[in-house]
Amino acid sequence: MLWFAIDRNISTPLTAQVYEQLRSRILSQELAEGDRLPSSRELAGNIGVSRNVVLEAYERLTAEGFIEGRPQAGTFVAAGSSFERMREAEQERGAPSAARRRTGDGGRAIDFRAAHPAADYFPRTVWGRLAKEVCLDAPERVFGYTQAEGVPELRGVLSRYLLQARGVRCHPDQIVITTGATQALHLITELLSDRSDPCVAVEDPVTDEMRTIFTYAGSTVLPIPVDEKGIIPEKLPAGVKPDFVFVIPSHQFPLGGTLPIQRRIQLLEYARQYDCCIVEDDYDSEFTYEGAAVHSMQGLDPERVIYVGTFSKILSPALRIGYAVLPERFVADYRRLKWFADRHTSALEQLILARFMEEGYFERHIRRMKKIYRKRREALVSSLRQELPQAAILGQAAGMHLVVEVPGVRFTEALLRRIYAEGVQVYAVEHYAICKGGHEHQIVMGYGALPIESIQEGVARLRRAIEDELIVNGIK
Ligand SMILES: Cc1ncc(COP(=O)(O)O)c(C=O)c1O
Known part of the structure; x- marks a missing residue:
């Protein structure tokens, strides 16, 4: 229609x-x-x-x-x-016009992009009311330049929240509010880079966006393999001192492992031995669906770990609010870097967020979104079990994405195009891998932004495309 x-x-x-x-x-x-x-x-x-x-x-x-x-x-x-050029481009991408006809939703393929929150659940009414209140009540100083580290109201409520929810131990003065986790990581790279030979040890696979932040700043990336539990500390470089080790211990991206305490301790011991920092990205830890959430690494050693968080997943990436929690010795330099990068993150937006948290809306929103994401995850898991019973589902029941491994199926560019032509978009884990060849049978499927019907329809289309591939290759 x-x-x-x-x-x-x-x-x-x-x-x-x-x-x-x-x-x-x-x-x-x-x-x-x-x-x-x-x-x-x-x-x-x-x-x-x-x-x-x-x-x-x-x-x-x-x-x-x-x-x-x-x-x-x-x-x-x-x-x-x-336009001919448009037609050719479409054909190169795998005949999406056919796909679009199948989608029946006005044209777009069902996109299992990871780490995209459900934008339709943003608490617009409350946020709008608080924005109006802040705009009318805030003292005049807020409308000028404010502190690089962010407004005290937000840092105060955030430090209390982080202690209670994530076991992060810090004074509000150790927090610097940034323009998303992206900026927090960029500034950390500048802060810690060894000027002569900068290098960062990074989980492999890892989000390409984060990895690019390090390489863009001139650092060499040392890939450290990841298994179903997260980074493997034994594989950290011996004899080379990285500027820092970048990890996502609560829910590794993309493979979804939660780092066990033994490995956390090994990592911290490595950091002590080589006198370097661990940078902990905790971008989606609020959403854990089985068992209790594991606390942060920062709580184990606040002097060695720089903790990075964001409101992009819990609320919306549109806010552009993230933060770094730093050991005291780095705070002054980090504030300076932030000041020269962009002075500070919008004070008005920070004050709205502070009120949103103080008045209890934040925790309510997390509870609500957790239910929604849990249902979406369940829908994805049961659709996968039904449509692709041979597939294994990897990763902890957490966050907004999971990894699917389909034995005997290599997710090559050609297959991804075939899947796209069927009206669905999924992402090869190989794409995120620094050392290629170890994840060819795996794809990442994000479910945060997709309603249940789209998830079910998307998996049915995925199954059709995979079946076609197996037939073409004479496997079926
Ligand atoms: C691993 C990881 N950390 C953090 C973020 C959040 O970045 P930001 O806060 O800049 O939106 C993302 C975004 O997708 C991510 O993939």
């Missing part, structure tokens, strides 16, 4: 809206050459406008050559009505 939204609150006439919607779909090939358009009566019914509005839009599109009427047959998208 062809459907799109019509907005009656804007001044653009309805005919123009229908015309624009159809035209852009034709140009982008969501409506491909030769596709039959619904009758004017049917489309009018689908989108809730009068038939005349659709007829007028169809007339205009016909006059401009986008569509053509065929006697006794209906109205069709005309030949040559989309």
Whole structure:
């Protein structure tokens, strides 16, 4: 069914809206050459406008050559009505116009991108009210430049929360609010880099975004293998002192392991021996669905561990609020780096967040989102068990993603294109691997941003694409 939204609150006439919607779909090939358009009566019914509005839009599109009427047959998208370059690009990516027709959701493939929160659950009403209150109540100084480290209101409530929820031991003055975990890590790299020969020991596989932060700052990355429990400390470099070791101990990305205490201790002993820091990224630890969440590494050794957190997953990446918790000896230099990077993160946004936390909304929001993500995860796991019973599901029941390993199936670029052509997007673990070749049978599937029906439909499409692949390769 062809459907799109019509907005009656804007001044653009309805005919123009229908015309624009159809035209852009034709140009982008969501409506491909030769596709039959619904009758004017049917489309009018689908989108809730009068038939005349659709007829007028169809007339205009016909006059401009986008569509053509065929006697006794209906109205069709005309030949040559989309850009060749666009068509070629689409074909290279695996014929998504076919995929788009299958999606039935106005064109987009079902995207299992990891680490994307459910944007539709952002607490808009409360946030909007608090934003208004802050704007009206905040003292004038807040509207000027404020401290690089962030407003005391947020650092205070955050330090209490981190102690209680994550076992992070710090004074509020050890916290520096940053523009997301991304900036926190960037500044840490600047802070700790050995000027002559900078190098960072990094879990492998790891998110490419985080790894690029280190290489972009000029550091060499030393890949340290990860298994189902997380980083393997025995594989840390002997005889080389890294500037720091980057780990995600609570829920490794992408493989999803939770680092056991023995390995945490081994890591800390290594850091003491080589006199370096551990940088702990704790970006999605709030969402643990089985058992109690394991506390932070920072709590084990606040002098060796720099703890990094973010509000991007719990609330929204749009806020751009993250933070670093630093041993006291680094605080002054880190504040200076932050000041020269961008002065400070928006004080108004920080104050809204501080009130959101102080008034109890934050913990309520976490509880609510945990239920939602747990259901989404369950839907994904049971769809996978049903559609791909041969697959293994890896990683702790936590966060917003899991890893699926399908024996006998290599997730090559060609297969990923085939999957995409089926109307679903998944991500190869190999893509995140620094040393290639060890994860060819694995994909990452994020479920945070997908409603349950999309998850189920997405897995069914994935199964079809994998079956096709096995048939083509003569395995089935
Ligand atoms: C491993 C990891 N840490 C942290 C983040 C959060 O980054 P930011 O707070 O800058 O949005 C991400 C984002 O996807 C991530 O993948």
